[in-house]
Amino acid sequence: MTREEITTGLAEILEEVAGVNPEDVAEGKSFTDDLDVDSLSMVEVVVAAEEKFGVKIPDNEVQNLKTVGDAVSYIEAQS
Amino acid sequence: MSRIDVVVTGLGATTPLGGDVASTWDAMLAGRSGVGPLTQEWAEQLPVRIAAQLAVDPSELIDRVKLRRLDRSEAIALIAAQQAWADSGLADSGLDPERLAVSVGSGIGGATTLLAQDDILEKSGPRRVSPHTVPMLMPNGPAAWVGLELGAKAGVHSVASACATGAEAISLGLDLIRAGRADVVVAGGTEAVIHPLPIAGFASMRAMSTRNDDPERASRPWDKGRDGFVLGEGAGVLVLERADHAAARGARVYARLAGAGVTSDAYDIVQPHAEGEGAIRAIRKAIVDADVATSDIVHVNAHATSTPVGDMLEIGALRAALGDHPVLSATKSMTGHLLGAAGALESIATILAIRDGVVPPTINLDDPDENLDLDVAAHKARHLEVPAALNNAFGFGGHNVALVFTRA
Numbered sequence: 340m341t342r343e344e345i346t347t348g349l350a351e352i353l354e355e356v357a358g359v360n361p362e363d364v365a366e367g368k369s370f371t372d373d374l375d376v377d378s379l380s381m382v383e384v385v386v387a388a389e390e391k392f393g394v395k396i397p398d399n400e401v402q403n404l405k406t407v408g409d410a411v412s413y414i415e416a417q418s
Numbered sequence: 419m420s421r422i423d424v425v426v427t428g429l430g431a432t433t434p435l436g437g438d439v440a441s442t443w444d445a446m447l448a449g450r451s452g453v454g455p456l457t458q459e460w461a462e463q464l465p466v467r468i469a470a471q472l473a474v475d476p477s478e479l480i481d482r483v484k485l486r487r488l489d490r491s492e493a494i495a496l497i498a499a500q501q502a503w504a505d506s507g508l509a510d511s512g513l514d515p516e517r518l519a520v521s522v523g524s525g526i527g528g529a530t531t532l533l534a535q536d537d538i539l540e541k542s543g544p545r546r547v548s549p550h551t552v553p554m555l556m557p558n559g560p561a562a563w564v565g566l567e568l569g570a571k572a573g574v575h576s577v578a579s580a581c582a583t584g585a586e587a588i589s590l591g592l593d594l595i596r597a598g599r600a601d602v603v604v605a606g607g608t609e610a611v612i613h614p615l616p617i618a619g620f621a622s623m624r625a626m627s628t629r630n631d632d633p634e635r636a637s638r639p640w641d642k643g644r645d646g647f648v649l650g651e652g653a654g655v656l657v658l659e660r661a662d663h664a665a666a667r668g669a670r671v672y673a674r675l676a677g678a679g680v681t682s683d684a685y686d687i688v689q690p691h692a693e694g695e696g697a698i699r700a701i702r703k704a705i706v707d708a709d710v711a712t713s714d715i716v717h718v719n720a721h722a723t724s725t726p727v728g729d730m731l732e733i734g735a736l737r738a739a740l741g742d743h744p745v746l747s748a749t750k751s752m753t754g755h756l757l758g759a760a761g762a763l764e765s766i767a768t769i770l771a772i773r774d775g776v777v778p779p780t781i782n783l784d785d786p787d788e789n790l791d792l793d794v795a796a797h798k799a800r801h802l803e804v805p806a807a808l809n810n811a812f813g814f815g816g817h818n819v820a821l822v823f824t825r826a
Contacts, residue, residue, distance in 0.1 A: 358483030379487075382549040 340392070340418060342366070345411045348391055349384075356383045366408030374407075394418055422596045425826055426672045427664050428506025428657030429766050430498040430606075434650050434753050437474030438501055442753075442763075443770050446778040447799045451634035451752050453648050460614045466626045468633040469612045470650030470754030487550045488563065489528035490610035490651070495560035496567060498653035499604055503568055506657040508602060511667050519572035519600035520565040521591045522655065523583040523607050525758025525813070528555030530613045560608045564655075572600040578758070580813030581723070583607045584654060585761025585821055589678035591658040601663045606655035606762035617649060623688070625725060637755075638782035639722035639748035640729050640790045647723040650754025654762030656769075671826040673769045676806070677708025683816030690728055690812060694735035700818035701739035701808065708822035710806050712740050715822070717777050717807040719768040722748035723755050730789055732810060737792060745802055746794045747771070748780040761811030761819060768809040768823050776801050 350364035357380040363373070370376040376384065385396050388410065394417035396404075404410045431438065434452025435445035445452070452470040461467045476493035477485060485493060499522070503509060531554040538546050553559055558576040565574035573594070579586045584607025591605030620626045627646040629636035637648040656675075664671055681703065683696035690697070705712060718736060722729050729748075736744065749767050756763055771777045776799050783796040795802075806824040811817075 356483075356486070358481070379549040386545060 340415070342411050342415060345392065345414050346407060349388065349407060349410060352384055352387045352391065356380050356387060364407055366406065366411060368407050369405055370407070388414065392418055423661035424592050424595050424658050424675045425661045425664050426656050426675055426769055427659045427669045428502040428508070429672065429769065430501030430503070430505060431652065431654040431763055431766055432472060432474060432494050432497050433652035433756070433763060434470035434473055439766060441473070443767070446749055446752055446767060447776065449752065449779045449781045449798065451781060452650065453633045453636055453754050455633055464614055464617055464621065465628055466617050466621045467630045468627070468636055468648060470648055471612060472651055487554065489531045489554040489559060491524050491528060491608045492554065492560045492563050494610060494653040495522055495608035495655070496563050498606060498608070498655040499564040499568065502604060502655040502657045506659070507669060508657065513602060515569045515571040517572055517601040518568065518570040519594050519603045520561050520568070520570045520574040521577065521587045521594065521603055521605040522561040522564050523577040523587040523758055524557060524560055525578065525580045525583045525609055526611045526616060527557040528559055529611050529616055531555045533613060533615055564604055568604060570604065579817035579819070580815050581755065581757050581760055582811040582813035582817035582819045583758035583761065584763065585765065585809060585811035585819035586680060586817065588656060588658070588675065588762065588765055588821060589680055589819055592675050592678050595658060595660050601660045603658045604655060605658050606653065607759040608653035609757040609759045610651045611757070612649060612651050620649065627724060635782050637724045637751050639720070639724045639751050639780060640733070640787050640794060641783050642785045642787055644724045644726060644729065646725055647750070648754040650756045652753070652756045652759050652763060654759050654766050656762065656765060673772045673823045674826050675821065676710060676824040677704045677822040679703030679707060679820040681818045683818065685816055688814045690731050691816070694731040696816060696818040697732060697735035697810065697812060698739045700820040701735060701810070704808065704820035704822045708824065710822060710824060713743065714806040715740055715744055715808050717771055717802060717804045718744045718746050719764045719771070719807065719809045720746050720748050721810040721812050723750055728812070730787060733790060733792055742792055744792070744808070745777055745800060746780070746792055747778045749778050751781045751783070761809065764811070765809050765821055765823070768807045772804045772807055772823055772825050775803050777804065
């Protein structure tokens with residue numbers, strides 16, 4: 340899976356869970372500061388991403404995933 | 419003794435008869451039933467396959483993402499509260515948020531969320547359980563959401579007294595203003611538990627009508643053929659305001675919330691007291707609190723749920739506490755029983771009866787119980803000047819609440 344495909348997949352999740360416009364989702368964007376994803380929605384995003392990409396994202400990793408790019412890198416490395 | 423007067427300056431509701439107060443009231447006056455068949459697949463196995471479902475689904479008014487975080491009872495409480503708030507004209511009035519409180523309760527709470535998330539837990543494991551589960555199922559959720567949306571900082575309260583909840587929440591609002599803890603209280607009730615488990619539970623108590631082949635005739639308070647209540651869903655919210663506060667801003671006033679009476683039976687967890695002793699005391703207390711004469715109470719919106727025992731006990735209580743002059747209405751004949759929202763919705767109907775000089779009909783009263791010896795507005799709405807009126811609500815647990823509204 341390419342980074343672009345992972346980003347698109349995350350954008351779909353973010354739209355479903357938090358109503359984020361997919362056009363706003365880019366690697367440099369911060370989940371909390373740029374995309375307005377609060378802590379409870381972030382939990383939903385992580386669980387949905389695990390399902391979609393077939394990876395495990397432990398809770399202690401989640402705090403390191405500040406930006407969409409961080410999440411893409413983590414998923415890319417795991418899958 | 420000088421006392422703080424409390425008036426009603428805003429109304430909001432979403433009910434089986436309509437998505438707002440005006441459409442609900444129009445449907446009531448026309449004698450329309452909001453009861454219909456439950457066509458969901460899960461209903462097939464149930465002994466009760468009828469209910470009064472919302473006329474307007476909350477998804478038509480609240481966006482999908484926000485709705486993911488709201489139990490249905492919370493979503494409709496928000497809708498009713500926003501209507502009432504807009505109706506009151508308080509939004510741009512400069513009201514100090516620290517003088518605004520909320521008192522909104524639910525009889526059962528976020529049961530549908532609890533059960534849906536339990537399904538997920540069983541099927542997919544704990545990690546799949548939504549992080550929104552707790553704020554969706556907590557019983558204070560509807561009040562908390564209303565407080566959040568309206569910016570209420572004088573306290574957010576959620577009473578729970580089963581089918582008396584909506585009325586008790588209003589009585590608490592009256593207390594809060596009288597005690598000087600708020601100038602305005604957004605008060606009411608909400609309920610949304612049309613789900614197989616609560617239905618099965620009530621049905622196992624033999625409390626519900628099983629007139630599945632004739633839904634619109636199933637809710638028939640005081641009729642000989644009554645066989646239990648019909649479950650309804652909805653929310654009703656009132657804006658209560660200190661009278662001088664409302665006058666100072668030139669607010670439109672619907673009615674005065676003149677008094678409340680709250681008692682408990684201490685008799686049985688579900689059966690009402692056999693002589694209606696607690697209900698009689700509640701009505702008498704409300705009348706004393708309101709400082710009106712029993713003869714002024716010309717209309718009663720009764721609790722009357724269409725159960726064999728409860729309906730006639732209330733008639734006895736009304737006769738004992740008021741006499742035989744009031745004209746009664748049982749609007750549950752049209753709306754079904756909204757449980758924790760019932761007392762709020764029926765308070766709205768009581769207030770509008772005062773405003774419009776017309777009392778709503780009791781439909782399906784085709785063959786009145788032989789012990790029904792009070793005057794009921796049967797089948798059709800009736801024009802009647804209403805200077806003061808009573809609304810009763812009783813709940814499992816032995817809760818009795820009576821509210822007196824008077825012309826402003």
